[in-house]
Structures are given as C-alpha cells and as structure tokens.
Amino acid sequence: YSGKKGNQLLKEMLNKMTVKDYKAVPVVIKEDTSVYDAIVTMFLEDVGTLYVVKERGTLAGIVSRKDLLKAAIGKQSLQDLPISVIMTRMPNIITCQIDDLLIEAANKLIQYQIDSIPVVKPLDNGEGLEVIGRITKTTIAKAFVELGKEKEV
Numbered sequence: 001y002s003g004k005k006g007n008q009l010l011k012e013m014l015n016k017m018t019v020k021d022y023k024a025v026p027v028v029i030k031e032d033t034s035v036y037d038a039i040v041t042m043f044l045e046d047v048g049t050l051y052v053v054k055e056r057g058t059l060a061g062i063v064s065r066k067d068l069l070k071a072a073i074g075k076q077s078l079q080d081l082p083i084s085v086i087m088t089r090m091p092n093i094i095t096c097q098i099d100d101l102l103i104e105a106a107n108k109l110i111q112y113q114i115d116s117i118p119v120v121k122p123l124d125n126g127e128g129l130e131v132i133g134r135i136t137k138t139t140i141a142k143a144f145v146e147l148g149k150e151k152e153v
C-alpha cells in the first residue's frame, strides 16, 4: 500500500491511545512533608517526580529531582524545610485528564520541557483536582515500544 495509507493507519492507532490505558500510579506526599522525607520517598518509590497533595488528595504542587537537589545545596536543614516551600505550585501545574490522547500528553512533556504530568479529575464541587495517575517519559517510551509490536488496528 501507499505511504499515505500507512500514515493513516498510524494516525488511527495513535487516536486510540488514551491516557486512561497507559497511566501509571502516582506517588504522592502531603504538603507538610519535609524535604528530607521527600528525598527518602523518591528513592524508596523509585520515581523522578513527586506530587504534593492537600488533605483530600487534591493537587497542591509537584517536585522534581532538581527541585530537591537545589534545596539540598542550600543552607537550611532539610528536616525542617516543608516541601510546600520549594514545590512548583498550583495553578502553575501542567495536568492531563483520563480521556486525553496519549499523544497530547506527550506533546505537553515536550512543549513544557517536563518529565511528568499528573493525571487529574476535577472534583464536582469545583474545589480542586484529584490526582489519579501520572504520565511520564517512561510511559511514552513504553507505548512507543508497544506500538511497534502491534499486529492489527
């Protein structure tokens, strides 16, 4: 078949891949967690980004490896420094939702030069975004590999 048709097939496949089917489990910490404990959590959970949540599990902030490194080269005691002081906070967080296309989430990773995007669900009362998953560069790499194995559309 022609190249154009192959392209069309690939597009059809990409349009079926949604965040819902590929999202990973989010690793969350509370706002009053110390930077020290956040570093420990990052090692124990083996992730590159932690999501910071309020009491009811709604998104408050996000911390990356470099955010933690930056805090660690400062003079403060990491046990006494709450994560909320150094995190990137709402509303400046790039998020995605369950029905978004995976390729849209991938585009955000590139566009905003970030490693991870929280998958959120807006609460009915309008009081915040519940964190229900994560999309990372690893998620995209896995989906890419899977695409190569796909037998039929």
Ligand code: ADP
Pocket: 049, 062, 063, 064, 065, 066, 067, 087, 088, 092, 093, 094, 095, 113, 114, 115, 116, 117, 118
């Ligand atoms: P690193 O800083 O370890 O390279 P990132 O590139 O993911 O990791 O993060 C870069 C900066 O952007 C950090 O300050 C981080 O807090 C922030 N950040 C990470 N993910 C997001 C996101 N989804 N929305 C907004 N800011 C983010």
